[in-house]
Amino acid sequence: MSTTTSALPPIVTEDEWRSELAALRAREKAATRELDAIAAQRRRLPMVKLPDYVLDGPSGPVRLVDLFAGRSQLITYHHMWEPGAEWQCGGCTSFTSQFTRLGFLDHYDAQFVVVTQGAIDEALAYREKVGNRMDWYSTANSPFGADMDAPAGGGFAVNVFLRDGDAVYRTWHTNGRGTEQLSHTFALVDLLPWGRQEDWQDSPEGWPQEPTYSRWVDPGEIAARYGASSGHQD
Template sequence: METPVGHTSEELLNANALPPIVDADTWQRELHALRVREKAATRDLDAIAAQRRRMPMVEMPDYTLDGEEGPVRLAEVFGGKSQLIVYHHMWFPGQEWQCGGCTGFTSQFTRLEFLDNYDARFVIVTQGPIDEALAYKRRVGNTMAWYSTANSTFGADVGVPPGGTFAVNVFLRSGDTVYRTWHTNGRGTEQLSHTFALIDLLPYGRREEWQDSPEGWPQSPKFSGWLDSPDIATLYGPDGPDA
C-alpha cells in the first residue's frame, strides 16, 4: 500500500509559503472583512436549504433491493423512518478495492443515531452484488447499512446506472409510497462531508493545483492527498489499530 502524497514541515515552511505577518489590529480588520463574506455565504446556504424544503417531489415505483437479510422493498429501507438519505457508492465489478473517494467519504459517517431525532436514516446503496458489497463494507470498516441494486433498476432510475458515478438522493415516505425529493452528485456531495470543511480552514487548504492559492503555496495534482481504499481498511478495518 502506497503512502498518500504529502508534504513535510520543512517543505511547507519556506519563504514563499507563509502568509504575510501583520500586527493584531490589521489581522482583526482582515478577519472582519472575511467574516462579512462568510456570514453572507451562511445566509445564502440558509436560503438554499429553504428552497430545497419547497422542492416538489416525484413518486417512485415499488422497487425491491437486496439487503443483508435478503430482498427488501424500498419503503422498508427507511427502517420505519419517514425520510431517507441514500449515498450511491461507485462499484467496479471484480475489483478488490472500490472507489477510494467513496470509501473515504463514507468512512466519516460512524455515528448516525442523531438522525433518529429527525425521523431520518442514512444508508449506502451500490450496484455491486450484496454479498460482495457486505464483504467490502467489513473490509474497510464501514458501519452504515448497505443495500444492493444489482437486481433492480433503482440505481439507474435515480441517476446512478451500472458503471456510473457516485451520487446522493433523498426520499420521503408516506405509508408504503416513496417519493424522491432531492439529488446531487460530483462536488455537490461535499456539503455532507466534514473532511473538506476542516481542510478548507487550513492556511494551505487542500493543496491541489486547481485551487486558487497565493504564489508559492504548496500544490499537488488533484486527489493526491486523499486516502485510498487500502488506507481506509488499514485505519478502520477489522485489522486496524483499534481492532
C-alpha cells in the first residue's frame, strides 16, 4: 500500500541532522535503561501457584505442565476467538504470524505456544489455514483461559509461567499495548519517517494518517502468503 503525500521532514545540513539525532539518541538511551529497570523488576515479581489445568491438544487432553515440553519456562499467547468465523482476530493472526523461528528459546529453557478458546479441531484448522508455526492448544473445555484473563469472548493476552517439577506458577501477564514489546512489526514501523500513519499518533501537520488498524495486514492476506494453499516454504 503506497501513500501519496507531499509530507517531508525539513532538509538540513549533515551537521544539523547529527545534532538532532544526538538529542533523540539521548532519549532513546534513557528509554533503553528504563526498559532494563522494568525487566529487572519483572524478574523480582512474586508468583502464584496454579492448579493442574488440563487443556486440549492435537492428540487429546494435555496437562498444563506438559505444554512446557520439558522446559522450565513457558509463554502463552491467548488468541482471541469467535466460534465459526472464517477469519479470526486480525491483530492476533498478524501478531502470531511473526513467530516462525522460535528455536532460540531452547537456549533459554523456554517454550512459546498459542492458547485459544476455540475448539481444538477448529483452532488447528485455522492455524494451518494462516500458516502459523507455533504449537496450539485449546482452553474451550478448561477454565484456564478465563483464569488467565483471556475468557471466551474476551481479549487477547500474554502470560508467563515457571515450572518446578510438576508444579506450575504464573509469573507475569499483559494485554493490550503491553504486547507491543514482543512484536517486531511496530518496532520497525516506528522507525519510519511517517510511522504507523494512524490518526491517534502525534505527527507533524500534513503527515499521512488514517484510522487505527487500517494498514494492518488482514488474516486473508496472511493466509494467501503463508497458509496451507500458498505454496510458501519455510
